[in-house]
Amino acid sequence: MRAGWSYVGRRALFALITIFVAISLNFVLFRLAPGDRTSALRCQGCTEEFKQNLKKEYGLDKSIPEQYVIYLEQTAKGDLGRSFVTEQPVIDELWQPIKNTVPMILLGTILSIMLGITTGVLAAWRRGTLSDKGVVWGGLLFYSLPTQWLALMLILYLAGPLHLPTSDIADPYLAYNNPGTWNELVDRFKHMILPAATIGLVLFGEYTLIVRSSMLEALGEDYILTARAKGLSNWEIVRKHALRNSMLPIVTLIFLSLGFILGGAILIETVFNYPGIGLQIYESVGNRDYPVLQGAFLLLTLMVIIMNFIADLLYFKLDPRVTE
Amino acid sequence: MSVLAVEDLHVWFELPDDKELHAVQGISFGLERGERMGLVGESGCGKTTAILAMMGLLPPNASAAGRILLDGEDILAGGDATMRLHRWNDIAMVFQGAMNAFDPVKTIGSQIQEPIETAGLAKGKAARARTAELLELVGISGERQDRFPHEFSGGMRQRAAIAMALACQPKVLLADEPTTALDVMVQAQILELLVRLTDELGLAMIMVTHDLPLVSQICQRAAVMYAGHITELGTTNELYHHPLHPYTRMLFGATPDLLAERDVVSIPGSPPRLDEPIAGCPFRPRCDSAIDACALAYPPTRTAEPGHSGSCFVEVSA
Amino acid sequence: MSFVDPPQAALPDVVRPPSRLRATLSFLRHHPQAVVGAIILLAFVFIAIFGPYLAPYGERQQVGPIFGTPSGAHPLGLDDGGIDMLSLLIYGARVTLIVGFAGAVVAMLVGGTIGIVAGYFGGKVDNALMRVTDYFLVIPDLVLMIVIASIWGRSLRNIILIIGLIYWTFMARLIRSQVKVVRERAYVKRAQALGASHTRIIFKHVIPQIMPLLLAQTVLMVALAIFLETAISFLGLGDPSVTSWGKMIENAFSRSAISYGAWWAIVPPGIAVALVIMAFNMLGTAVEDSLNPRLKVSHLSRRHFRLRPLPDKEDRS
Numbered sequence: 001m002r003a004g005w006s007y008v009g010r011r012a013l014f015a016l017i018t019i020f021v022a023i024s025l026n027f028v029l030f031r032l033a034p035g036d037r038t039s040a041l042r043c044q045g046c047t048e049e050f051k052q053n054l055k056k057e058y059g060l061d062k063s064i065p066e067q068y069v070i071y072l073e074q075t076a077k078g079d080l081g082r083s084f085v086t087e088q089p090v091i092d093e094l095w096q097p098i099k100n101t102v103p104m105i106l107l108g109t110i111l112s113i114m115l116g117i118t119t120g121v122l123a124a125w126r127r128g129t130l131s132d133k134g135v136v137w138g139g140l141l142f143y144s145l146p147t148q149w150l151a152l153m154l155i156l157y158l159a160g161p162l163h164l165p166t167s168d169i170a171d172p173y174l175a176y177n178n179p180g181t182w183n184e185l186v187d188r189f190k191h192m193i194l195p196a197a198t199i200g201l202v203l204f205g206e207y208t209l210i211v212r213s214s215m216l217e218a219l220g221e222d223y224i225l226t227a228r229a230k231g232l233s234n235w236e237i238v239r240k241h242a243l244r245n246s247m248l249p250i251v252t253l254i255f256l257s258l259g260f261i262l263g264g265a266i267l268i269e270t271v272f273n274y275p276g277i278g279l280q281i282y283e284s285v286g287n288r289d290y291p292v293l294q295g296a297f298l299l300l301t302l303m304v305i306i307m308n309f310i311a312d313l314l315y316f317k318l319d320p321r322v323t324e
Numbered sequence: 325m326s327v328l329a330v331e332d333l334h335v336w337f338e339l340p341d342d343k344e345l346h347a348v349q350g351i352s353f354g355l356e357r358g359e360r361m362g363l364v365g366e367s368g369c370g371k372t373t374a375i376l377a378m379m380g381l382l383p384p385n386a387s388a389a390g391r392i393l394l395d396g397e398d399i400l401a402g403g404d405a406t407m408r409l410h411r412w413n414d415i416a417m418v419f420q421g422a423m424n425a426f427d428p429v430k431t432i433g434s435q436i437q438e439p440i441e442t443a444g445l446a447k448g449k450a451a452r453a454r455t456a457e458l459l460e461l462v463g464i465s466g467e468r469q470d471r472f473p474h475e476f477s478g479g480m481r482q483r484a485a486i487a488m489a490l491a492c493q494p495k496v497l498l499a500d501e502p503t504t505a506l507d508v509m510v511q512a513q514i515l516e517l518l519v520r521l522t523d524e525l526g527l528a529m530i531m532v533t534h535d536l537p538l539v540s541q542i543c544q545r546a547a548v549m550y551a552g553h554i555t556e557l558g559t560t561n562e563l564y565h566h567p568l569h570p571y572t573r574m575l576f577g578a579t580p581d582l583l584a585e586r587d588v589v590s591i592p593g594s595p596p597r598l599d600e601p602i603a604g605c606p607f608r609p610r611c612d613s614a615i616d617a618c619a620l621a622y623p624p625t626r627t628a629e630p631g632h633s634g635s636c637f638v639e640v641s642a
Numbered sequence: 643m644s645f646v647d648p649p650q651a652a653l654p655d656v657v658r659p660p661s662r663l664r665a666t667l668s669f670l671r672h673h674p675q676a677v678v679g680a681i682i683l684l685a686f687v688f689i690a691i692f693g694p695y696l697a698p699y700g701e702r703q704q705v706g707p708i709f710g711t712p713s714g715a716h717p718l719g720l721d722d723g724g725i726d727m728l729s730l731l732i733y734g735a736r737v738t739l740i741v742g743f744a745g746a747v748v749a750m751l752v753g754g755t756i757g758i759v760a761g762y763f764g765g766k767v768d769n770a771l772m773r774v775t776d777y778f779l780v781i782p783d784l785v786l787m788i789v790i791a792s793i794w795g796r797s798l799r800n801i802i803l804i805i806g807l808i809y810w811t812f813m814a815r816l817i818r819s820q821v822k823v824v825r826e827r828a829y830v831k832r833a834q835a836l837g838a839s840h841t842r843i844i845f846k847h848v849i850p851q852i853m854p855l856l857l858a859q860t861v862l863m864v865a866l867a868i869f870l871e872t873a874i875s876f877l878g879l880g881d882p883s884v885t886s887w888g889k890m891i892e893n894a895f896s897r898s899a900i901s902y903g904a905w906w907a908i909v910p911p912g913i914a915v916a917l918v919i920m921a922f923n924m925l926g927t928a929v930e931d932s933l934n935p936r937l938k939v940s941h942l943s944r945r946h947f948r949l950r951p952l953p954d955k956e957d958r959s
Contacts, residue, residue: 014776021777029789127940144865144920146872149912156905163644189835209927216940223427224941226419229379230439230488232410240438241427248429256779263784267873271895281785282877285792297782298791304780320472321428332952340672350952382947389952404946 007322011312022301027071030294031064037159074221080295085287091294094277098299100169101265101276104192108199109261113254116204120211121246124219125238135208142205151198151271165191167273168213199264206257211250218246248319255311259304269273325396326354326529328415328496330376333400335373335382345599347373349552350390350570356494358526360519362539362546362560364575368595370552371532375498378530379417380407388563416494418485418518420501425485426473433459433469433641436488443492458487462517479510491523495526496521497529517541536575540564545631548572551606552595553622557630568634570624571614605637613638669932679924686918692733697729701885709904719906721890722897730885731910737886738868738918741801745867748806750860753813758852760814761821762844771814778811784873791879798881801874805867816859817852824851854933862926865919872915944955 055061062070074081080090123135142150155166158256169191174183218224219242227237256269262278277296284292316322335348348370355361363371376382377400378392392400394414399406419425426435436458437451446454456466462483473481482502489497497516503511519542522529533539539546540560548556548563548571556569567573574591593610596602603610604619611618617637627633647748670677689696699705706924710720718727760771787804794800824830825848849856872888874880877894880889894900894907 018777018780022781025777025781029793108906124940137698140920140923142918143915144923146869146876146891146912146915146919148876149871149908150897152891152895152900152908153912155900156908174352219940221941222419224425225381226425226435226488227427228941229381229411229417229419230441230491231408232438236442241430243693244429245427259780260784261780262782263787263873266784266788267876270877281788285788285877285879288792293789293792297785299782300785304782308780319429321474334953336950380947383941384945384947387948387950389950400949403949 006009008313009315011316015309015312018305019302021252022305023072023075023298024068026294026298026301027068029297031067032288080298081291083284083292084289085284085292086315090291093292094280094295094299097275097277097280100274100281102267104195104274104276105199105261105265108196109203109254111200112203112207113198115173115200116207117211117247117250119204120208121215121238121243122214124246125234127216132212134316135212139205139208139212142201143209144205145202147198147202148267148271150201151195151268154194154198155271158197164194166194169275191274195268195274198268198271199261200294202264203261207250207254210253211246214246214249215242220259221245244318248315251314252311253320255307255314259300262300262304291312326393327357327395328530329354329391329393330374330378331391332395333374333377333388333392335377335386335388335548337368337383338385338387344597346601347552347598348377349598350435351547351549351552351554351595353547353554353557355528357495357528358522359545360522360529360531360543362536362543363530363532363537364534364539364546365549366534366591366595368598369549370598370642372500374549375417375448375530375532376498378498380411382406407531412494413443413624414494415490415496415498416489416492418482418489418497418499418502420504424473425488426481428473431470431472432476432484433471435593436491437483439488439491445481445492448536454491455487458490459484461490461521461601462487478506479513482510482514483517486521490521493525495528497527499529499531501533502531506518518542536563536572551602552598553606553635555607555636556634558628558634561586562628562632566628566632568628568632568639570611570638571607571608572634574612605635652783667930673928673932675924676928679921679928682917682921683925686735686739686914686921689732690739693732693736697726698734699726699729701725701729701733701817703729708753709899709902711904712906717911719904721907722893722899727906727910730890731887731914733885734887734890734911735914737798737881737884738871738915739889740863741798741805741871741886742868742918744802744870745805745809746860748802749809749813749863749867750856752806754817754856756810757814758821758844759816759849761818762825762840762848764822768818775811778808783808784811784870787870788877788879791874796879796881799883801871801880805870809863809866809948811861813863817856820852820855821848824848827851851926854929858926858929858933861929865922865926868915868919868922876924886897887915891915895916 052061064133078091080094082089083093086093119135119139123132126132158164159166169188170184171177171187171191174187184285224237224241227241232240265276266281267277268274269276270282273279277300281296283289329352330350332350333348333352334346337345337347339345351370351374352501353361363374365371366592373382373386377386377388380399380403382388388400390400391398394410399410426432433452433455436455440446440451440454443453445451452483455469459466459469464483464487468476476484486502497518502518503514506514515538518529518531522526529543531539531543536546536548540563543560545558546560546563547554548569550571556563556567556572558568563572567576571591591610596609598604604621605614605623608614608618615638617623623635623637625633625635670680702723704723705726706716706720706724708720708722708724710716710724712719716726716728718731721727721730756771760768765791769862786808790804790807791800794804830843830847833847838846871880872891874885876892876895878892880886880892888911890911891908894904894911899905899907
């Protein structure tokens with residue numbers, strides 16, 4: 001038994017505190033908005049009386065501390081307010097988009113992890129060779145491409161030849177032309193390919209470069225020399241010693257880059273008109289739909305915090321030294 | 325026949341800027357079965373490079389020449405491919421105490437098992453049992469093989485490293501500063517262990533260190549290295565009482581003596597750079613008995629009596 | 643120090659440090675990617691400075707039809723307003739680079755100062771700082787940026803402030819850990835023992851030591867800042883009164899350049915952004931690489947040591 005459960009406990013506590021900070025930050029950020037929030041209600045021509053009623057409805061007539069307490073209570077109950085535009089509860093507005101985004105992001109991320117780790121390891125192993133240089137330059141290139149532009153490039157040059165859809169999440173006429181659960185699934189997948197490929201390629205650049213340098217760092221460690229002295233083949237050295245050690249920082253990195261991935265999802269979903277959480281954010285910015293924006297920000301932050309906690313747990317599992 | 329013999333071994337390192345560093349400049353010595361020999365010198369004199377060459381573990385920017393004979397067979401001639409067959413099976417190594425010779429995320433036991441399984445000596449349960457035996461041999465309970473390196477103290481890690489070196493029953497053990505970074509009590513225990521094991525198992529050992537007095541306590545013979553050359557080779561007794569080279573004499577003086585019979589005298593200056601040729605004797609700038617001839621050529625090797633030779637123009641005596 | 647590094651081990655510490663110029667030259671020689679990066683950057687900085695003199699047409703001058711195809715007079719075609727793309731690209735360089743540099747400098751000044759203070763003094767300041775950076779690390783940056791940008795309003799100054807505000811934490815974290823190392827060095831201890839003031843030690847001893855890392859990080863930060871500027875602009879939160887490359891991509895996208903088949907309205911600004919970001923990354927990673935000694939040794943290599951014939955013995959009697 002390892003005496004590391006206090007580590008898990010401490011990470012859990014940190015996650016909880018972070019969640020609280022995120023919730024509070026969310027409150028503060030939106031109170032900092034210039035002008036009265038009713039001015040954001042696209043209510044330029046409204047009467048003063050109507051505005052007062054609105055303020056009451058949204059609880060804006062109370063003092064800031066009171067508003068904060070009410071906000072905390074509501075958030076704890078999962079009540080994130082109602083959308084200015086559709087008047088529906090924010091949580092309902094966000095649920096479907098999140099369900100659309102998650103598989104797409106997952107597909108792209110898994111793609112990039114597999115590709116990034118393979119090429120990064122290969123490059124480190126064959127350091128200084130042509131394939132290493134190829135991987136480094138390729139990684140640098142993809143790492144430098146603006147996400148939204150890469151998405152547009154895929155639409156311009158890849159969508160046509162591959163007959164892939166470039167907009168929306170499903171073919172609206174599918175039910176008439178070609179019904180069936182299987183066809184529906186295939187159609188969904190096709191709509192997912194280009195957005196996922198964009199995420200995959202952008203992340204690939206970052207992952208491959210970092211895997212390479214982490215691997216190189218591991219290969220410079222003394223225990224690799226010991227392994228060589230023990231007569232292990234290069235492949236065994238990589239598999240048994242270098243890989244596991246170099247993956248330790250990568251695990252954290254992959255989970256940490258989730259925030260970045262979600263940011264990328266906004267750009268990608270905007271380009272592909274993919275009805276996920278990113279497009280929802282884009283549209284609520286345009287509509288000045290603050291409650292939805294606020295809710296989305298909170299949910300995404302929570303997701304990242306939870307993912308970070310999982311990364312901590314994973315690290316605990318992978319590295320026997322983590323006890324303090 | 326010597327179990328291990330080195331004949332005119334050279335090692336060079338390619339440096340950036342088209343320079344070359346001649347780290348080992350033609351060393352020769354033989355090691356008898358069951359014998360303990362010290363390879364002594366300051367850091368940067370080529371002793372670690374020499375034993376890495378014997379293990380075939382030189383980095384890719386190195387090149388080597390000469391012969392390394394294991395039971396009469398030249399194992400250097402075949403390059404890495406031949407070296408790999410003998411590595412750990414015939415010649416094993418105990419790495420510097422200060423090094424992280426163990427992978428931090430794997431158990432000590434699994435790392436000792438690795439060479440056993442790689443060499444095909446035992447598998448699974450049998451390999452585990454063998455690992456436990458090896459650990460017991462160095463004074464660690466066999467049950468502790470499932471522990472991780474960070475759970476061991478420095479001394480225990482070094483014991484485990486010795487157990488790991490013995491895994492494939494080698495003929496020769498190379499120990500590179502095995503006691504550096506350990507405290508004095510633990511140092512003594514590790515040395516005692518090495519002496520006991522080599523005696524019991526009939527193992528030959530080369531111990532690399534900068535500590536000549538220590539070598540003279542546990543080794544029968546010693547080779548003193550300076551600037552890539554062996555400057556003096558002989559029994560530790562001869563070296564202490566009748567040194568042929570001023571460097572040997574100064575090395576004995578440079579280490580504190582437990583009995584404090586004499587004052588510690590450190591050798592002024594530092595070893596020369598080896599990336600360009602040196603005219604004359606490389607030790608000349610630091611030598612207290614240099615004569616004019618020393619500036620002109622590398623001194624010839626004189627044999628004072630069978631098995632004791634040194635390279636110096638000047639006859640010195642303690 | 644690793645012991646398989648005999649070439650280094652064999653060099654005594656009396657080697658004099660090479661002069662700054664020599665060091666720079668040798669750095670560039672061993673990192674060809676840094677040279678490529680620097681050349682690309684200098685070219686773009688030149689364009690940014692002399693843009694108005696270089697651009698063949700005006701920034702808002704309609705010179706032909708909407709999405710006019712590339713021709714001799716307009717090598718990169720026209721945009722959705724019939725404005726010459728090449729001219730726009732040249733004008734855009736200035737805004738893009740300014741946002742990149744200014745954002746990075748804000749991050750560097752704020753993050754650098756806090757990092758140095760926390761690293762040098764340690765204790766409570768340090769603890770508090772680390773907690774704050776921990777929180778910032780988990781907040782999805784682009785999302786936070788969108789939120790702030792949509793609240794603060796669309797202006798260049800706001801974008802720069804937002805970039806600086808979000809990225810100072812990364813800088814602070816890195817600088818802090820480096821300062822902690824420097825603080826323990828002998829000459830700093832000696833200066834402290836001699837009674838030098840903290841300000842003096844920080845400026846005379848600490849900052850010069852961390853300068854290379856600080857610069858490398860700032861360079862990498864510029865790349866990040868430009869990346870974010872294009873993203874914010876693309877989401878329609880950029881400054882409406884100026885032309886930036888991010889804005890050009892957004893314009894092309896929102897005015898359906900794709901359905902017009904007007905690739906020339908999309909491809910060039912993206913390539914410009916990619917080139918600049920890549921140049922900064924090449925420069926930054928090269929400096930970072932040369933600062934990280936741990937990447938220099940590899941115990942695993944497909945190549946092995948070579949064998950060679952014995953040398954002539956003439957030099958040994």
